[in-house]
Amino acid sequence: MGKLLSNPRKRLARIRLAALDYKGLIALGGSIQAALTGNPSYATPIPTLINLATAISNVKSAAALHGSKRNKGSHSNFETLKANTITLRNMIQSEINYITTTAGTNASDDSVLFNSILATAGTGLRHVKAKIKRAQPVTFIRQTNNKLYPPGVHRINWKKSQGFIKGYRINQYEIVVGGVFAGTTTKGNFIVTVPVGGSVDVIVTPFNSFGRGQSMFITVK
DSSP states (O other), X not given: OOEEEEETTTEEEEEESOTTOHHHHHHHHHHHHHHHTTOTTSSSOSSOHHHHHHHHHXXXXXXXXXXOTTSOOOHHHHHHHHHHHHHHHHHHHHHHHHHHHHHHHHHTTOHHHHHHHHTTTTOOEXXXXXXXXXXXXXXXXXXXXXXXXXXXXXXXXXXXXXXXXXXXXXXXXXXXXXXXEEEEXXXXXXXXXXXXXXXXXXXXXXXXXXXXXXOEEEEEO
8 A cells, every 4th residue: 555754844744656647646646545444533524435445446447458568558548547547546645634634633733642643544644744743833023123114113023923723834024013904924023113202012812724833022113
């Protein structure tokens, strides 16, 4: 059965099988189909298990027509097998994306629960990152004053947070200035306007679509 390798910078897992390894894909697809059937942790598979079973059946039929190494079918048979194999591979990858997303959502930041849910999916997942890291706070937040900005305008900078929220990498920051929502950014800086002679409190909070991390506070003068 094909091994899966975690890759949190892109997606949590990818298929480690040759693109046209139809035998490996049939085995992997069949394992996932069997494991997800009636599995309460994965109530609404995407794609459906019926569609996955159909794709597996199509590859098996095309492989039978294509024949063995010593008894090859026509070029048309090969092209059919190739097309069906690619369809099955894409369908399995979609199923894996659904599996990892669902496990991450249900487990939140509990890495033990995350891996136990994954273990019931029939993926044969290997080399998963040992833990889903909790989102670290925004750190080293500081104020920059230079001649590029007019009086009262300041740039604040921070070191981007590391780790994940519910299994997904942090990708945005919410900015609150003086108790008022000021916007969001994917960068490590933000421009703040301060009344002349006054100051404002700025709160920076890392987040993604699954939750929020720990905030950092600074008073800009």
